[in-house]
Amino acid sequence: MSLLIIENYIAGQGQPPCRRQYLDNVNPATGEPYARIPRSDTDDVEAAVQAAERAFPTWSQSTPEQRFRLLNRIADLIERDLEAYALAETTDTGKPLSVARSVDIPRAVANFRFFATAALQFASEAHPMTNLAINYTLRQPVGIAGCISPWNLPLYLFTWKIAPALAAGNCVVGKPSELTPVTAWMLARTCQEAGLPPGVLNIVHGLGPEAGQAIVAHPKIKAISFTGGTHTGRHIAAAAAPVFKKLSLELGGKNPHIVFADCRLEEALQTAVRAGFSNNGQICLCGSRLYIERPLYARFRDALVQRVQALKVGNPMQSDTDLGALVSQAHLDKVLSYIELAQAEGGRVLCGGQRVQVAAPCEHGYFVAPTLIEGLGLHCRTNQEEIFGPVLTIQPFDTAEEALALANGVDYGLAASIWTQDLSCAHRMAEQLHSGIVWINCWMLRDLRTPFGGIKQSGIGREGGWEAMRFFTEPKNVCVKYAEG
Numbered sequence: 001m002s003l004l005i006i007e008n009y010i011a012g013q014g015q016p017p018c019r020r021q022y023l024d025n026v027n028p029a030t031g032e033p034y035a036r037i038p039r040s041d042t043d044d045v046e047a048a049v050q051a052a053e054r055a056f057p058t059w060s061q062s063t064p065e066q067r068f069r070l071l072n073r074i075a076d077l078i079e080r081d082l083e084a085y086a087l088a089e090t091t092d093t094g095k096p097l098s099v100a101r102s103v104d105i106p107r108a109v110a111n112f113r114f115f116a117t118a119a120l121q122f123a124s125e126a127h128p129m130t131n132l133a134i135n136y137t138l139r140q141p142v143g144i145a146g147c148i149s150p151w152n153l154p155l156y157l158f159t160w161k162i163a164p165a166l167a168a169g170n171c172v173v174g175k176p177s178e179l180t181p182v183t184a185w186m187l188a189r190t191c192q193e194a195g196l197p198p199g200v201l202n203i204v205h206g207l208g209p210e211a212g213q214a215i216v217a218h219p220k221i222k223a224i225s226f227t228g229g230t231h232t233g234r235h236i237a238a239a240a241a242p243v244f245k246k247l248s249l250e251l252g253g254k255n256p257h258i259v260f261a262d263c264r265l266e267e268a269l270q271t272a273v274r275a276g277f278s279n280n281g282q283i284c285l286c287g288s289r290l291y292i293e294r295p296l297y298a299r300f301r302d303a304l305v306q307r308v309q310a311l312k313v314g315n316p317m318q319s320d321t322d323l324g325a326l327v328s329q330a331h332l333d334k335v336l337s338y339i340e341l342a343q344a345e346g347g348r349v350l351c352g353g354q355r356v357q358v359a360a361p362c363e364h365g366y367f368v369a370p371t372l373i374e375g376l377g378l379h380c381r382t383n384q385e386e387i388f389g390p391v392l393t394i395q396p397f398d399t400a401e402e403a404l405a406l407a408n409g410v411d412y413g414l415a416a417s418i419w420t421q422d423l424s425c426a427h428r429m430a431e432q433l434h435s436g437i438v439w440i441n442c443w444m445l446r447d448l449r450t451p452f453g454g455i456k457q458s459g460i461g462r463e464g465g466w467e468a469m470r471f472f473t474e475p476k477n478v479c480v481k482y483a484e485g
């Protein structure tokens with residue numbers, strides 16, 4: 001089978017990498033390479049920045065209505081091609097096609113639609129000084145924005161950055177993960193068809209430490225919006241600090257899911273399974289530490305084991321598959337090593353715990369059984385470090401104070417869920433949780449207007465709604481003094 005050749009997208013055109021070097025792109029469900037992607041470096045990023053610089057004066061002066069129409073047109077075209085996009089996302093990530101169809105690609109469409117509207121509605125503040133002067137705030141695009149995204153929700157997270165950056169009048173140099181480049185490449189073609197002016201969006205493919213690093217280091221890129229691991233985020237923060245770049249860092253999570261005995265049991269059970277194993281646990285928001293109030297513990301655990309055992313791991317193309325492949329051999333090895341570590345730390349595997357062999361054509365794919373582990377305390381590595389796989393630990397608690405201490409006892413602070421019908425308890429806990437997002441009696445219920453992001457090692461800054469529009473603009477105060485008398 002001939003390999004698909006991916007190109008960079010610079011100045012409105014598909015471009016090979018300057019050095020003509022390529023990387024293999026592997027289908028994680030089969031373990032077979034199926035595409036080649038540019039191994040770009042500083043020269044490619046330089047070309048992208050130059051294209052963005054040429055496009056910026058006109059794009060930044062375009063009217064909100066023009067940006068609204070273009071972003072909506074991009075959304076319409078992605079929606080038209082939803083099936084092809086979903087197939088590409090599944091082939092790249094190993095996630096079930098049903099999920100790519102119903103979650104990933106519709107969300108990319110929603111991102112463009114949402115921020116198209118934001119372009120129309122964005123407004124700024126005025127601060128009158130009575131009888132003396134008026135201050136008004138101009139919010140102007142930062143210039144060229146760098147958008148770097150991970151492999152777990154490829155088009156979903158890439159467009160979550162690009163759409164607000166463009167809506168606010170910036171030009172963009174973006175880099176998707178080199179593990180999942182295909183939908184970003186398709187997006188380039190969609191933008192061409194939509195009539196996005198050349199250079200407004202540029203997409204450079206390649207390795208993080210090469211192409212990604214070149215974006216972070218480039219002096220003409222004024223803001224970096226990054227989603228990825230905490231380790232990479234730390235590196236980017238250090239590189240950006242001396243040149244005072246604007247930074248938005250959405251990093252890892254180790255999210256607690258706290259279930260009180262008075263919860264609505266069926267909903268809490270269903271959602272604990274979804275929160276633990278959606279996208280194979282490869283979502284930064286996944287609830288990977290499940291705390292259950294002791295009177296409910298044994299009943300909840302036993303029901304959970306049954307439901308987790310019933311999840312079907314298999315070929316992502318089949319409609320009854322719940323969990324597809326993990327994204328790469330390296331990630332498979334990492335997840336399996338954490339399951340071994342959990343056992344060495346004294347954890348008991350209640351179900352799963354091993355690699356799964358799937359029938360042809362997936363016999364070499366990277367599949368792991370969804371895994372439940374009990375018997376571990378807060379301070380072991382399994383409960384402190386982000387595994388980012390289908391591994392959920394469970395532990396009983398006796399009081400709300402203990403649940404809070406467990407929930408807050410990690411370096412991460414992205415999301416938390418609380419399950420109880422006692423709303424005073426839930427609100428009190430929400431106030432005290434060290435977390436950027438708290439869900440009460442739900443998980444991953446998203447409104448794109450709300451601030452999205454974490455505290456502690458889960459990052460700095462917020463995405464979503466006005467937060468994103470503010471990140472991608474510079475506020476300038478203009479003070480006008482009235483004439484005397």
Ligand code: NDP
Nearest residue numbers: 150151176177178207208212213228229232250251252284
């Ligand atoms: P990485 O941090 O490895 O990579 C993220 C992106 O950064 C990729 O495009 C990567 O490129 C690039 N990159 C890597 N090194 C550098 C560098 N030195 N300079 C610039 N860019 C670089 O994360 P993963 O792709 O492994 O994604 C998983 C992580 O993302 C998890 O920790 C997860 O929690 C986090 N995440 C956070 C979310 C949030 O909103 N808080 C949402 C989703 C995921 P390449 O792939 O080519 O190496």
